Amino acid sequence: MTPIKTILAGAALALGLTSAAFAEGKVKAGYIFVGPVGDFGWTYQHDQGRKAVEAEFGDKVETTFVESVPEGADAERVMTQMALGGADIIFATSFGYMDSVLKVAKKFPKVKFEHATGYKRADNVSTYSARFYQGRAVIGTIAGRMTKTNKIGYIASFPIPEVIRGINSAYIHAKKVNPDVEFKIVWVYTWFDPAKEADAATALIEQGVDVIMQHTDSPAAMTIAEEKGIMAFGQASDMSKFGPNAQLTSIIDNWGPYYIARVGAVMDGSWSSTDTWDGIKEGMVKFAPYSDKVPADVRAEAEALKKAIADGSYHPFTGPLNKQDGSPWLKEGEVADDGTLAGMNFYVEGIEGDIPQ
Amino acid sequence: MLTLEKRAIPSRFWARSTPVLAVFMTMIAGGVLFALLGKPPFEAIRTIFWDPLFSEFAFYYRSQLLVKAGPLILIAIGLSLGFRAGIWNIGAEGQYIMGAIFGGAVGLAFYPAEGWYIFPLMVLAGAMGGILWAMIPAMLKTRFGTNEILVSLMLVYVAQNLLSSVSFGVLKNPQGFGFPGSRNLSDYPAAANLDLIEGTGFHWGGVAAILAVLAAWGLLSRHILGYQIQLSGQSPRAARFGGVEPNRLVWICMGISGGLAGLAGLFEVAGPAAQLTPDFNVGYGFTAIVVAFLGRLHPIGIVLAGFLLGLTEVGGGIAQQNLGLPAASIQAFQGMLLFFLLAMDVFSNYRLRWATTEVV
Numbered sequence: 001m002t003p004i005k006t007i008l009a010g011a012a013l014a015l016g017l018t019s020a021a022f023a024e025g026k027v028k029a030g031y032i033f034v035g036p037v038g039d040f041g042w043t044y045q046h047d048q049g050r051k052a053v054e055a056e057f058g059d060k061v062e063t064t065f066v067e068s069v070p071e072g073a074d075a076e077r078v079m080t081q082m083a084l085g086g087a088d089i090i091f092a093t094s095f096g097y098m099d100s101v102l103k104v105a106k107k108f109p110k111v112k113f114e115h116a117t118g119y120k121r122a123d124n125v126s127t128y129s130a131r132f133y134q135g136r137a138v139i140g141t142i143a144g145r146m147t148k149t150n151k152i153g154y155i156a157s158f159p160i161p162e163v164i165r166g167i168n169s170a171y172i173h174a175k176k177v178n179p180d181v182e183f184k185i186v187w188v189y190t191w192f193d194p195a196k197e198a199d200a201a202t203a204l205i206e207q208g209v210d211v212i213m214q215h216t217d218s219p220a221a222m223t224i225a226e227e228k229g230i231m232a233f234g235q236a237s238d239m240s241k242f243g244p245n246a247q248l249t250s251i252i253d254n255w256g257p258y259y260i261a262r263v264g265a266v267m268d269g270s271w272s273s274t275d276t277w278d279g280i281k282e283g284m285v286k287f288a289p290y291s292d293k294v295p296a297d298v299r300a301e302a303e304a305l306k307k308a309i310a311d312g313s314y315h316p317f318t319g320p321l322n323k324q325d326g327s328p329w330l331k332e333g334e335v336a337d338d339g340t341l342a343g344m345n346f347y348v349e350g351i352e353g354d355i356p357q
Numbered sequence: 358m359l360t361l362e363k364r365a366i367p368s369r370f371w372a373r374s375t376p377v378l379a380v381f382m383t384m385i386a387g388g389v390l391f392a393l394l395g396k397p398p399f400e401a402i403r404t405i406f407w408d409p410l411f412s413e414f415a416f417y418y419r420s421q422l423l424v425k426a427g428p429l430i431l432i433a434i435g436l437s438l439g440f441r442a443g444i445w446n447i448g449a450e451g452q453y454i455m456g457a458i459f460g461g462a463v464g465l466a467f468y469p470a471e472g473w474y475i476f477p478l479m480v481l482a483g484a485m486g487g488i489l490w491a492m493i494p495a496m497l498k499t500r501f502g503t504n505e506i507l508v509s510l511m512l513v514y515v516a517q518n519l520l521s522s523v524s525f526g527v528l529k530n531p532q533g534f535g536f537p538g539s540r541n542l543s544d545y546p547a548a549a550n551l552d553l554i555e556g557t558g559f560h561w562g563g564v565a566a567i568l569a570v571l572a573a574w575g576l577l578s579r580h581i582l583g584y585q586i587q588l589s590g591q592s593p594r595a596a597r598f599g600g601v602e603p604n605r606l607v608w609i610c611m612g613i614s615g616g617l618a619g620l621a622g623l624f625e626v627a628g629p630a631a632q633l634t635p636d637f638n639v640g641y642g643f644t645a646i647v648v649a650f651l652g653r654l655h656p657i658g659i660v661l662a663g664f665l666l667g668l669t670e671v672g673g674g675i676a677q678q679n680l681g682l683p684a685a686s687i688q689a690f691q692g693m694l695l696f697f698l699l700a701m702d703v704f705s706n707y708r709l710r711w712a713t714t715e716v717v
Binding site: 030036037064065066067068069070071072073074076077078080081082084085095096099119158159160161189342343356 | 414421424521536629631636671684
């Protein structure tokens with residue numbers, strides 16, 4: 001072992017063994033966020049999860065967080081700083097933290113790490129993510145029913161499997177209830193940039209869309225939709241206060257139960273490295289209340305879909321489905337496996353445009 | 358009544374002491390800001406300025422200070438030469454990105470070959486990337502008289518989009534499951550820019566920064582080019598009579614600042630950042646502008662300023678974690694530093710006077 005690793009590991013070991021806090025049963029949980037906790041989207045919901053942990057365990061837990069941490073060297077520094085500060089478990093809530101998590105985890109074998117949306121694990125590194133495509137199926141259905149212009153706008157962030165999966169799922173289900181539906185997709189190459197997101201929303205509206213979905217984190221598009229009098233779906237959290245008339249419903253990322261379970265596992269010593277991909281059934285994917293605009297029959301249809309997904313009787317990616325180029329993907333009744341979904345890099349048949357490379 | 362009176366010659370005393378005063382004022386105003394946020398002001402200031410250097414875990418934070426200050430100093434040194442000559446390269450961030458793309462691409466092209474020559478080639482390509490990107494505003498300025506501030510700044514956004522494109526396209530990690538970003542360069546021994554002494558944060562970027570500081574100092578105090586640079590900034594007319602060719606100076610200053618920014622980008626992407634991703638750049642190119650001015654465009658001043666900015670960054674992170682300060686308050690704190698510096702500059706050009714005879 002090189003000297004610095006020895007020092008760091010030694011420090012971690014010392015803290016892990018002698019930390020008075022731990023002896024009292026007080027678990028320290030650190031959260032590292034890629035955006036500001038006030039983004040009302042991705043980071044906001046993770047912070048809600050953190051607060052849920054505090055509410056659940058009260059005095060037995062101490063949480064800290066650092067927000068707006070860029071991926072790369074800064075993330076590594078902040079996580080090291082948390083581990084040195086005696087954190088027992090660290091939640092890293094951005095895909096781009098992946099290599100940094102692995103690097104820091106190696107130096108602090110006693111500290112548990114939880115990496116959201118990643119695919120690299122270690123003895124002290126777990127990964128977790130939500131099956132948001134299930135939620136996209138539900139809002140896709142609603143969008144297909146609600147659109148008058150048959151044009152649905154989609155503000156996409158980065159062409160990664162997570163985002164492509166969401167577009168496909170929403171499209172499949174919109175098309176199912178409305179064969180004339182067309183998707184207009186704008187790539188903004190950012191997770192959080194209110195100005196860019198607003199521009200994208202405006203551009204989509206100019207192309208005639210009357211329903212907007214987004215895979216970015218700010219409520220900017222919702223604000224524009226409200227202004228222009230069209231419909232939109234919130235992202236990650238209930239954005240109805242930004243679009244009281246515009247929001248139809250919203251997919252809500254509900255991390256609280258998972259965070260409580262994992263911190264609890266550290267407390268009772270049962271923590272082990274796992275890979276979690278939960279959805280509607282487990283309550284990781286939830287929804288904001290429907291707006292009054294959504295008629296009863298559409299609500300009933302959406303509710304039935306939620307129920308079917310939750311009890312496992314229906315999978316959002318069920319054949320027959322072709323890829324965009326017309327080549328067959330899933331046969332009649334065949335269901336996509338998690339491996340294919342995790343690496344999804346193609347559009348399904350019917351979506352126009354190319355995935356940017 | 359207090360009035361401002363223009364000094365015949367800018368005061369050297371004030372020029373030297375304003376950075377120190379600005380830091381002091383920032384501490385006071387920042388303390389007030391933190392207090393208004395309901396956080397203990399003295400503890401916050403201590404956490405930001407003291408803890409990274411002398412706290413229990415300073416052994417780690419000091420290395421991080423070097424990681425932060427290295428690229429800032431390297432870029433700021435290049436910028437300071439141009440700024441002294443009145444050539445405003447605001448697009449160092451773009452040149453930094455292009456250096457990382459060029460240098461990173463060379464490294465990735467050799468993967469998985471081993472060889473001592475790979476890293477030097479990457480360094481060369483990194484510098485070239487930065488220089489070429491800086492040559493665009495230089496050419497447009499010398500040929501068509503365009504404003505280099507605008508052109509260099511706009512090219513940052515072009516570089517940003519190029520970075521995004523290569524991270525998703527030609528330089529994407531083939532084993533990355535379709536996720537954006539190149540292979541991890543720090544895991545590829547021939548291309549890795551690791552700490553020269555493990556755990557110190559001192560990598561080749563640090564070596565380059567030291568060399569750049571020494572070279573800039575020598576240039577400005579001993580070389581005719583340094584004299585021409587300073588003369589052009591202070592009195593362009595006199596410089597022209599003195600035989601300085603303004604266009605040549607534009608090429609040289611843009612080239613040096615672009616090259617150093619490109620180098621910083623390469624050292625970062627092969628080291629601490631470890632891979633090309635759509636947003637691996639964290640604004641060093643912009644922060645370096647602050648560093649250059651805070652350091653009074655003087656090589657030694659820039660070194661001090663680089664470490665100071667690094668300190669607020671590392672200490673800011675600790676303050677966020679320990680005291681729950683919002684990230685935006687740390688950014689505001691850093692902004693105050695530049696604000697007070699510029700505000701205090703009034704004193705080097707003007708003097709305060711009690712005007713007794715004036716009638717209002």
